[in-house]
Amino acid sequence: MRRKLIKYLAGTVSVAVLAFGLFLYWPLYERSVPPASNEEPVDAVLIGGGIMSVTLATYLQELEPDWQVYMFERLDEVALESSNGWNNAGTGHSGFAELNYTPEAPDGSIETGRAVDIAEQFEVSRQFWAHQAEQGRLPSPPDFINPTPHMSFVWGDENIEYLRKRHAALVRHPLFYGMQYSEDPEQIRQWAPLLIEGRDPAQKVAATYMPLGTDVNFGVIATQLTQALQRNPNFHLGLAHEVTALRQNDDKTWNVTVRDLETGQESTIKSRFVFIGAGGASLKLLQMSGIPEARNYAGFPVGGQFLAFDAPDIAGRHDVKAYGRAETGSPPMSVPHLDARKLDGKPVVLFGPFALYSTKFLKEGSWFDLFSSVNHDNLGGMLRVGLDNLDLVSYLMGQAMLSDTDRQAELLKYYPQAHPEDWRLVTAGQRVQVIKRDPEQGTVLQFGTEVVADRDHTIAALLGASPGASTSPPIMLRVLSQAFPEQFETRWKTRLTEIIPSYGRKINDSAALTNEIRRATSQALQLPYLDVLTEGSDGTAADPDSSTAGEVELPVAGGRPGHQETELQAL
Numbered sequence: 001m002r003r004k005l006i007k008y009l010a011g012t013v014s015v016a017v018l019a020f021g022l023f024l025y026w027p028l029y030e031r032s033v034p035p036a037s038n039e040e041p042v043d044a045v046l047i048g049g050g051i052m053s054v055t056l057a058t059y060l061q062e063l064e065p066d067w068q069v070y071m072f073e074r075l076d077e078v079a080l081e082s083s084n085g086w087n088n089a090g091t092g093h094s095g096f097a098e099l100n101y102t103p104e105a106p107d108g109s110i111e112t113g114r115a116v117d118i119a120e121q122f123e124v125s126r127q128f129w130a131h132q133a134e135q136g137r138l139p140s141p142p143d144f145i146n147p148t149p150h151m152s153f154v155w156g157d158e159n160i161e162y163l164r165k166r167h168a169a170l171v172r173h174p175l176f177y178g179m180q181y182s183e184d185p186e187q188i189r190q191w192a193p194l195l196i197e198g199r200d201p202a203q204k205v206a207a208t209y210m211p212l213g214t215d216v217n218f219g220v221i222a223t224q225l226t227q228a229l230q231r232n233p234n235f236h237l238g239l240a241h242e243v244t245a246l247r248q249n250d251d252k253t254w255n256v257t258v259r260d261l262e263t264g265q266e267s268t269i270k271s272r273f274v275f276i277g278a279g280g281a282s283l284k285l286l287q288m289s290g291i292p293e294a295r296n297y298a299g300f301p302v303g304g305q306f307l308a309f310d311a312p313d314i315a316g317r318h319d320v321k322a323y324g325r326a327e328t329g330s331p332p333m334s335v336p337h338l339d340a341r342k343l344d345g346k347p348v349v350l351f352g353p354f355a356l357y358s359t360k361f362l363k364e365g366s367w368f369d370l371f372s373s374v375n376h377d378n379l380g381g382m383l384r385v386g387l388d389n390l391d392l393v394s395y396l397m398g399q400a401m402l403s404d405t406d407r408q409a410e411l412l413k414y415y416p417q418a419h420p421e422d423w424r425l426v427t428a429g430q431r432v433q434v435i436k437r438d439p440e441q442g443t444v445l446q447f448g449t450e451v452v453a454d455r456d457h458t459i460a461a462l463l464g465a466s467p468g469a470s471t472s473p474p475i476m477l478r479v480l481s482q483a484f485p486e487q488f489e490t491r492w493k494t495r496l497t498e499i500i501p502s503y504g505r506k507i508n509d510s511a512a513l514t515n516e517i518r519r520a521t522s523q524a525l526q527l528p529y530l531d532v533l534t535e536g537s538d539g540t541a542a543d544p545d546s547s548t549a550g551e552v553e554l555p556v557a558g559g560r561p562g563h564q565e566t567e568l569q570a571l
Contacts, residue, residue, distance in 0.1 A: 033245045033257040036270035041253045042068040045271040047243050047285060048278035049073030050083040051469045052462050054222045056275055056476045057229055063492050069235050072258055074242040079222035081362055082279045083469060085343045087429030092214035093467035094122040096150035097323040100335060102166050110169040116508055119175040121471040123507050123517060127500045128473035130524035137228035141525045144220040146342050150213030151322040153195055159325055160206040167208050174514040177532040179210045194318045198416035212530060213321060215341055218469040246289040252458050273483055276461035280361030280432040284373050286461040291454045298378035298435035301361055301370055304353035307411060307423040314422060315347040338414045351411050355399035363429050381443030385435050389445055431465035449475060453482045
């Protein structure tokens with residue numbers, strides 16, 4: 001009997017090992033697909049109908065209006081996944097409020113580099129959208145972008161000291177001119193009454209307030225730009241079409257096989273270039289391409305949930321985006337915020353996010369998405385990342401166990417007078433964080449976005465999450481420069497400076513340039529703006545050869561550097 005049991009166990013283990021090996025190397029062979037229906041390849045196929053693909057298509061239509069561009073989206077409309085207004089925070093990420101963009105260095109100083117870089121990128125986005133508004137492709141800016149001040153809000157001596165230093169460091173940069181700081185509860189109450197009303201008067205609090213923040217509905221941008229793209233007969237949109245195979249030909253073109261989800265029929269189109277901008281599904285499509293660069297990546301899905309307040313007596317009293325500081329071990333995308341939004345034409349307040357673990361890579365995806373992305377190239381790296389990020393794993397497990405009572409308790413830290421009956425729980429979009437094989441650090445979990453391209457400049461994919469949609473125009477500029485280096489460096493440059501007037505220059509290096517660009521984009525997008533002043537009021541930046549290049553000495557008003565009360569009153 002004992003021998004039989006050992007034999008049975010050995011057989012079971014052998015079968016399991018064999019099955020696991022087959023799983024890691026699946027598929028063992030390529031299935032047959034229909035041949036390409038076109039002998040002459042089209043110029044570009046874009047996979048995914050979100051803000052990224054639509055932005056890239058808009059660039060291509062402006063730069064090469066005669067190119068044949070195809071875009072395929074598996075859902076029935078564009079921008080229903082991560083670009084949809086309910087599926088993301090809608091923050092025009094510009095580094096104003098996100099504390100994770102300004103870490104504290106070991107010596108106690110505040111590192112502002114990433115915040116400044118993101119602010120630069122968002123200014124490029126504003127220029128792109130302003131240009132499209134002027135061209136009639138985004139006919140009504142208030143439908144997609146609205147002035148919404150950005151705040152950072154903290155409590156406790158350590159956090160208050162950090163925020164004070166952060167403010168002092170940031171306001172030296174032109175892009176952050178106008179940011180105010182206060183530890184006075186009455187002043188903070190004027191900015192955001194829900195944060196203060198009902199709070200213990202003995203609790204020390206502090207906040208920064210940036211009046212130039214925005215709330216952006218990326219779904220509306222994607223939808224309006226798609227409608228404009230369709231006015232060109234060279235743009236072709238396939239809705240309810242899912243890409244099922246990517247095969248590269250000997251001449252470096254690509255055969256893209258697509259299934260019509262209404263009829264079930266597959267067809268193949270040959271293209272010179274392929275862009276994978278399918279949100280969480282981009283990783284699996286990149287792996288499907290078989291390019292060597294795909295072996296360096298894996299994905300870690302994280303979902304999110306928000307508490308939504310629709311009642312006018314609440315949503316009408318909170319018109320800011322108030323960001324707090326992330327809990328220890330939580331991912332950057334989980335920074336708590338009490339967030340003023342405009343969705344479906346109405347003001348809404350969202351609080352969250354609460355992490356939601358799922359094996360799906362898309363909100364409308366499959367529970368097998370994560371498992372099907374695991375292979376012999378990335379399994380070891382994924383296991384190492386899991387061991388190196390046990391605090392994150394613990395955080396996600398804790399979030400999965402939260403009850404409504406737990407969520408209410410977190411809410412009260414930011415909205416002391418909230419009642420459970422005031423909110424409803426909504427599920428936002430899925431994000432897939434990048435797991436990347438780094439030549440120096442080994443395999444790491446990377447937050448942010450990553451452009452992956454092959455060495456032949458024939459295919460590119462966008463992986464990752466925040467700041468994501470907010471910086472889609474500068475990210476797509478990177479895609480253009482990597483995929484079309486020859487055109488980018490020659491005939492496209494002049495046209496790009498018409499679309500992005502600051503192209504090739506750092507806005508933060510000059511107060512005068514900051515004023516010029518912000519004034520122009522604010523006019524086109526119907527937003528308020530604030531002129532940066534310097535000591536000499538001449539709008540110039542510091543000496544570029546000095547140790548403070550790119551910074552300006554801001555005048556002092558009311559004992560606080562960084563703003564002019566009269567200027568701010570005008571807002």
